[in-house]
Amino acid sequence: MDDKKTLGKQIDWFSTIVPLVGVVAVCAVFMIMPERSALLLQAVRGFLGDDCGIYYALLGTGIFGCTIYMAFSRYGRIKLGETEKPQYSSFQWGTMIFTSTMAADILFYSLCEWALYANETHIEDMGGIQKWASTYPLFHWGPIAWSFYIVLAVAFGFMLHVQGREKQKFSEACRPLLGNKVDGIWGKVIDLIAIFALIAGTATTFSLATPLLSAAVSRVFGFKNSTVLTIAILLLIAVVYTLTVWFGMKGISKLASWCAYLFFVLLLYVLLIGGETTYILETGFSALGNLVQNFIGMSTWMDPLRENSFPQNWTIYYWAYWMVWCVATPFFIGTISKGRTIRNTVLGGYGWGLAGTFTSFIVLGNYGMAQQMKHGLDVSGFIAGGGVYSEAILKIFDTLPLSSFGLILLVVTMIAFYSTTFDSITMVVSSYSYKKLSVSTEPDKRVRTFWAVMFILFPIALIFAENSMYSLQSVSIIAAFPIGFIVLLIVASFFKDAGEYLKTK
Numbered sequence: 001m002d003d004k005k006t007l008g009k010q011i012d013w014f015s016t017i018v019p020l021v022g023v024v025a026v027c028a029v030f031m032i033m034p035e036r037s038a039l040l041l042q043a044v045r046g047f048l049g050d051d052c053g054i055y056y057a058l059l060g061t062g063i064f065g066c067t068i069y070m071a072f073s074r075y076g077r078i079k080l081g082e083t084e085k086p087q088y089s090s091f092q093w094g095t096m097i098f099t100s101t102m103a104a105d106i107l108f109y110s111l112c113e114w115a116l117y118a119n120e121t122h123i124e125d126m127g128g129i130q131k132w133a134s135t136y137p138l139f140h141w142g143p144i145a146w147s148f149y150i151v152l153a154v155a156f157g158f159m160l161h162v163q164g165r166e167k168q169k170f171s172e173a174c175r176p177l178l179g180n181k182v183d184g185i186w187g188k189v190i191d192l193i194a195i196f197a198l199i200a201g202t203a204t205t206f207s208l209a210t211p212l213l214s215a216a217v218s219r220v221f222g223f224k225n226s227t228v229l230t231i232a233i234l235l236l237i238a239v240v241y242t243l244t245v246w247f248g249m250k251g252i253s254k255l256a257s258w259c260a261y262l263f264f265v266l267l268l269y270v271l272l273i274g275g276e277t278t279y280i281l282e283t284g285f286s287a288l289g290n291l292v293q294n295f296i297g298m299s300t301w302m303d304p305l306r307e308n309s310f311p312q313n314w315t316i317y318y319w320a321y322w323m324v325w326c327v328a329t330p331f332f333i334g335t336i337s338k339g340r341t342i343r344n345t346v347l348g349g350y351g352w353g354l355a356g357t358f359t360s361f362i363v364l365g366n367y368g369m370a371q372q373m374k375h376g377l378d379v380s381g382f383i384a385g386g387g388v389y390s391e392a393i394l395k396i397f398d399t400l401p402l403s404s405f406g407l408i409l410l411v412v413t414m415i416a417f418y419s420t421t422f423d424s425i426t427m428v429v430s431s432y433s434y435k436k437l438s439v440s441t442e443p444d445k446r447v448r449t450f451w452a453v454m455f456i457l458f459p460i461a462l463i464f465a466e467n468s469m470y471s472l473q474s475v476s477i478i479a480a481f482p483i484g485f486i487v488l489l490i491v492a493s494f495f496k497d498a499g500e501y502l503k504t505k
Contacts, residue, residue, distance in 0.1 A: 007444055015169075015191050016433045016450075022196060041478070049477050050309070053316045054302060056477075059484050060319040061299050064147040066491060067346050070154055075498050076343030081161035086339035094352035095260040096336055099420040101149060101329040106141070106357060107266075107414055108209040110364035111393045113137045115372070118380035122303075122310035129380075130373060134287040137365055139298050140318040141357040142291065143350065148322045150349045152330030152487065155494040157337045157345060162501065166438050168331060168431035170194040170486055176493040190489075193482045194327045195432060200479035201324035202425065202455050210234055213414055215390035216397075216407045234456055240419045242426075242452040259416035263356075266406075266413050267363045274400050276370040283369065284362030320480035327483065328428040335428075368396045375399070426451050 029037055049056075070076060086093065114133040117123050123132045152173075159165050159173050171178075171187035178186060213233050218225035271277055291298075303311050337345045371377040377399065379392050400406045429451050430443035437443065 007446070010435060010437075011433050011447070012435045014188060015195065018192060045477050048481050049316050049320075050306075050312050052481070053312050055484065056316045056319045056323075056480070057300065057302060057311070059323070059487070060144040060147070063151050063487070063491070064144045064299075067147045067150050067154075067350075070151070071343045071346035074502060075495075076341060076346070078158065078162065078342045078498060078501070080157040080334070080340055080342065080345065081338040083339040086337070088336055090348070092257070093336060093340075094348070096256045096424075097333055097349060097352050098356035099256040099259040099263070099417060101325070101333070101353070101424070102356065102417060102421065105209045106360055107364070107410065107417065108212050108389075108393075109137070109141075110360040111368055111396060112379070112383070112389050113140075113361070114365045114369050115380040115383050115392060117314075118372075119384045120308065120310055120314075122308040125308070129369070130283070131286070131290060134283050134362075134366060134369060135290045135294075136298075136314070137361040138287055138291050138358055139295070140315065141361060142354060143295075144299060145318060145322045146350055146353045146357075148319075148326040148487070149330050149333060149353070150346055151491055152326050153333035153337065153349060154342050154345055155334070155490050156331050157334030157340075158342070158494060158498060158501075160334060161338050163497065166436040168428070168434075168437055170327070170490065173490040174486070174493050176497040177489060178493075190486055191432060193486065195429065197324040197479040197483045198327040198425070198429060199455070201321065201327070202422070209414065209418075210237075211388070212390040212393055213411055215388075215394055216411050219394055220404050220407050220411075237415055237418045237422075238452060238456045240415060242449055256420050259413070259420045262409070262413040262416050263360075266409050267359060269406060269409060270367050270400065271363050273402070274367050274370075276367055276374075279370045279374065280363055280366040283366045284358075287362070288358070317477055320477040323480035323483050323487070326487070328425040331428040331431070332424040368393075371396055371399050422452070422455060426455070 081087075088096070114129075114137060117133040117136050118129045123129060123136075126132050155173055156168075160168065165172055165175075169187075169191050170193075171182040171190040174187075174190060175182050181187065182190070210230055210233060214230040215225055217223060217233065218229060223229055271280060274280075298315075301311060303309060306312075333345075333349060340348070368379060372379050377395060379395060382392050382395065383389065394407075397403050397406050397410070426448050427443065430447045431437050433447050433451070434443065
């Protein structure tokens with residue numbers, strides 16, 4: 001009883017209960033009025049993504065430039081915590097960064113994103129599928145995308161390990177600029193926006209990639225592929241990451257390592273057994289060169305005449321998607337970066353993050369492209385004709401030797417990715433529920449369990465509502481709009497705080 005009373009006094013009930021009520025209300029609306037909800041999402045997304053698209057584009061290029069400045073300016077030498085050596089080895093640190101920030105949607109998109117671009121007139125106008133459908137995935141999952149994580153990881157790492165602040169919240173990172181206002185209504189508004197944005201991001205991820213899991217399970221084990229099976233898999237994932245998060249950071253570190261091993265096995269299976277090794281590597285090498293050569297143009301092109309609206313439909317969505325995810329994952333990266341310099345955190349974060357994402361898209365994506373470009377498997381045509389994404393991916397797996405083994409490996413790896421990612425997110429957001437919590441203290445298991453359950457509610461509602469990819473993308477674009485302003489506040493606060501810190505050194 002005393003333990004319950006003590007925990008009750010530590011909890012920030014406003015930041016815990018309000019999101020719960022909000023999520024339940026939104027879930028109810030999506031399930032009761034799915035068609036009206038979709039129309040509303042499309043209308044708001046049309047305004048933010050189309051009329052305000054340059055806002056997201058400027059944020060992306062600006063934040064990327066900011067991280068490079070952090071690494072190579074005087075700020076780069078600041079050490080995040082006074083320890084002799086980093087808290088985790090480079091391999092442990094790198095695998096946790098990648099597996100704990102990339103949910104299973106990286107496997108979903110790696111397998112089919114090239115086919116989504118293949119149907120765009122912009123790709124044909126620029127030079128065709130072979131050159132550009134393999135390049136744009138690397139762009140949308142590349143340096144600008146990772147910059148949202150890295151810039152905040154540095155700010156949060158400095159806040160936690162150098163300044164020793166005990167409020168692990170977005171609002172606390174704004175204190176150098178806003179002062180005591182973060183203890184009042186402004187702080188609560190910032191934190192509520194952050195929590196709702198994170199829930200929107202996780203819901204989008206679950207709702208896009210989980211149907212692939214259920215389709216693969218249905219194919220291998222002969223179950224009927226239905227909404228019930230999809231929700232059962234969601235609940236299984238929730239059980240796995242809830243159990244793991246009970247073991248704290250040690251459990252997350254071990255699961256991250258196992259997730260990395262499974263990921264490598266899947267990539268080697270496709271690369272070496274699929275029979276397209278040369279095509280995969282050469283197309284990937286060409287795409288990397290094409291990305292480097294055209295990076296600035298791709299980053300700033302906005303299609304002002306709306307000849308095809310490619311940047312509005314894709315690039316803006318992706319920057320928004322990464323922005324809603326940057327609510328929690330940078331806290332995790334910042335937390336595990338104790339003992340590293342800001343320069344090491346920035347360059348290492350880019351190194352490990354880009355190595356993982358690029359390898360995934362090059363191997364998995366280019367194998368699927370080979371089946372269409374060399375062997376006539378019309379994956380993009382199937383999708384353009386209204387085919388389900390998960391079915392398109394299964395068609396690709398059918399071309400692999402031992403395809404059932406490949407699907408089982410895909411399912412297990414996706415579950416591991418989901419579990420590792422949501423372990424880290426649950427740990428971070430659980431800290432939001434506390435009025436104060438030192439970086440060395442883990443949240444209570446009951447609080448972690450509460451958030452683990454919270455994260456599964458919205459995805460179930462979206463799956464019941466059977467929203468299209470366009471609607472799911474809209475959720476992220478809308479949620480990211482206010483987050484952008486908060487990110488700017490945090491970055492400005494970091495430079496002010498770190499500048500004053502350097503004056504004392």
